[in-house]
Amino acid sequence: MGFVLNVLLLSVVVFTVARLLPRIHIKSYWTALVVGLVYSVINIVAGRLLVLMTLPLMVVTFGLFKLVINAFLLWVTDKIIADFEIEDLPTTLIAAILITIMDSVLRWILM
Numbered sequence: 001m002g003f004v005l006n007v008l009l010l011s012v013v014v015f016t017v018a019r020l021l022p023r024i025h026i027k028s029y030w031t032a033l034v035v036g037l038v039y040s041v042i043n044i045v046a047g048r049l050l051v052l053m054t055l056p057l058m059v060v061t062f063g064l065f066k067l068v069i070n071a072f073l074l075w076v077t078d079k080i081i082a083d084f085e086i087e088d089l090p091t092t093l094i095a096a097i098l099i100t101i102m103d104s105v106l107r108w109i110l111m
Helices: 003-020 029-053 055-060 065-080 089-110
Strands: 024-026 084-086
Touching: 003 024, 003 029, 003 089, 024 029, 029 055, 029 065, 029 084, 055 065, 065 084, 065 089, 084 089
Parallel strands: none
Antiparallel strands: 024 084
């Protein structure tokens, strides 16, 4: 799947999750597009490195530690973009879970 399509899908997912969870504030769909772009770039650059560094934890937890990594990357994205705010840690974890699930389902449908 191409990078642009990945960013667009992720933007739709982030926008949807922001509408579902009251503790996530996003200004507009354009902000969701920027969030999708920044999150994708951070995931490509740092996400793969973090997965590699935490490989033993990934094996022990059967891959569930990836959700912690996704929550961390989402938190970093929140700190970078002014018009995107997640109020607390539990909401960040829930959002990371929902984003991971929704993104996977959309990819499965489109493949």
